Amino acid sequence: MSSCDLSNARFDTKMIHAGHVVDPVNRSMAMPIHQTATFAFDTVEQMDKAWDDLGYLYTREGNPTVIALEKRLAAMEGGESCVVTGSGMGAVATTLLSLCRKGDNIVASKGLFFHSDILLKELFEKMDITVDFVDFKNIDEVKGEIKDNTSILLFETPENPALSVVDIAEMSKLSKENNCILIVDSTFAPPPISFPLSLGADIVIHSLTKYINGHGDALGGAVIGSKKHMDIIKYPGMPCFTGAALSPFNAWLILRGMETLEMRVTKHCSSAMEVASYLESNPHVEKVIYPALESHPDNGICKRQMNNMGGGIVSFWLKDGINGLSVREADYMLCNKTKLFSIATSLGEAHSLIQVENDDMLRLAIGLENHEDIINDLKQAFSIFD
Numbered sequence: 001m002s003s004c005d006l007s008n009a010r011f012d013t014k015m016i017h018a019g020h021v022v023d024p025v026n027r028s029m030a031m032p033i034h035q036t037a038t039f040a041f042d043t044v045e046q047m048d049k050a051w052d053d054l055g056y057l058y059t060r061e062g063n064p065t066v067i068a069l070e071k072r073l074a075a076m077e078g079g080e081s082c083v084v085t086g087s088g089m090g091a092v093a094t095t096l097l098s099l100c101r102k103g104d105n106i107v108a109s110k111g112l113f114f115h116s117d118i119l120l121k122e123l124f125e126k127m128d129i130t131v132d133f134v135d136f137k138n139i140d141e142v143k144g145e146i147k148d149n150t151s152i153l154l155f156e157t158p159e160n161p162a163l164s165v166v167d168i169a170e171m172s173k174l175s176k177e178n179n180c181i182l183i184v185d186s187t188f189a190p191p192p193i194s195f196p197l198s199l200g201a202d203i204v205i206h207s208l209t210k211y212i213n214g215h216g217d218a219l220g221g222a223v224i225g226s227k228k229h230m231d232i233i234k235y236p237g238m239p240c241f242t243g244a245a246l247s248p249f250n251a252w253l254i255l256r257g258m259e260t261l262e263m264r265v266t267k268h269c270s271s272a273m274e275v276a277s278y279l280e281s282n283p284h285v286e287k288v289i290y291p292a293l294e295s296h297p298d299n300g301i302c303k304r305q306m307n308n309m310g311g312g313i314v315s316f317w318l319k320d321g322i323n324g325l326s327v328r329e330a331d332y333m334l335c336n337k338t339k340l341f342s343i344a345t346s347l348g349e350a351h352s353l354i355q356v357e358n359d360d361m362l363r364l365a366i367g368l369e370n371h372e373d374i375i376n377d378l379k380q381a382f383s384i385f386d
């Protein structure tokens with residue numbers, strides 16, 4: 001089979017074919033894992049040529065398996081180019097370190113994943129890059145913080161773990177009016193849920209560790225956007241010089257995971273919707289947050305921006321005083337009684353996960369088990385309160 005033209009291919013086809021190459025040496029149909037630190041040459045002249053042509057010399061600088069993944073990820077988001085990193089945090093740090101200069105200001109969401117929040121507070125302030133944290137649900141608050149030296153607007157949508165949905169198109173307009181780079185961490189809503197670049201974002205970040213790999217067995221991160229921005233990140237590039245490069249084996253696992261991305265994400269979303277609806281009807285539950293529920297304040301944006309798919313995370317609070325228990329005591333009892341759920345942090349993998357958040361909220365990362373089994377497990381766990 002010659003390499004096929006994917007320009008008119010549908011999303012699920014691209015996730016199988018983009019970046020895929022049949023091994024030209026042994027004709028292996030499955031892509032080989034180029035699990036090597038370095039690349040060897042017959043002559044010094046050949047090595048010089050590889051250096052001049054930006055060929056493969058050393059895996060931290062470039063590797064065929066890793067490049068295949070970058071091509072598939074660019075196709076996934078409809079971006080010109082992609083840089084992958086050793087984890088999602090590698091992608092966040094790499095992007096900001098590459099694009100910011102001393103004296104710049106970043107306007108970031110108050111609702112960022114707490115490790116990104118720590119990174120901005122601890123590292124960037126030290127480098128004379130100021131960061132203002134605002135509520136990206138309030139456009140006037142964002143507008144009010146943009147200054148002459150603001151170069152970047154940064155937010156996640158849906159936000160982790162509160163699940164509020166930020167309007168990407170609205171923020172893109174504001175960003176363009178102020179000459180800023182709009183960066184969206186879309187880890188909670190990977191394609192086919194949302195496509196931030198098509199809504200005007202300049203750069204999309206993903207923790208590949210979650211839905212995109214989908215099997216909970218590899219860390220990875222990605223930054224996707226225009227060639228102009230990705231070239232700044234690639235060279236003089238941070239994954240190379242900070243050592244945040246992705247291993248070829250992880251790149252291969254993620255490439256394999258992506259072949260089933262569309263069907264997995266669709267199932268995570270439909271099962272999460274069933275679970276959210278069940279929880280809304282449960283008398284012990286005070287409140288459920290899930291963007292695709294009509295009761296969610298951002299349901300209108302979810303319909304527009306997320307193909308009406310709410311993602312795989314469902315958050316909820318139990319009522320205070322169930323059998324005289326505090327909310328936290330009841331949270332612990334419920335979590336400990338689940339059987340199908342694992343008590344673990346993360347999301348987007350085949351196994352369903354449950355955890356207690358700081359504000360006594362319970363967060364479910366719905367897996368790929370049958371949704372009736374997931375709901376039955378919750379029902380048997382709730383029976384502890386009977």
Ligand SMILES: Cc1ncc(COP(=O)(O)O)c(C=O)c1O
Pocket residue numbers: 087088089090092113156160185187188206207208209210219220221346
């Ligand atoms: C929204 C978001 N961004 C980035 C990250 C970091 O990803 P990783 O754990 O792959 O470094 C996470 C991790 O949970 C996340 O939820």
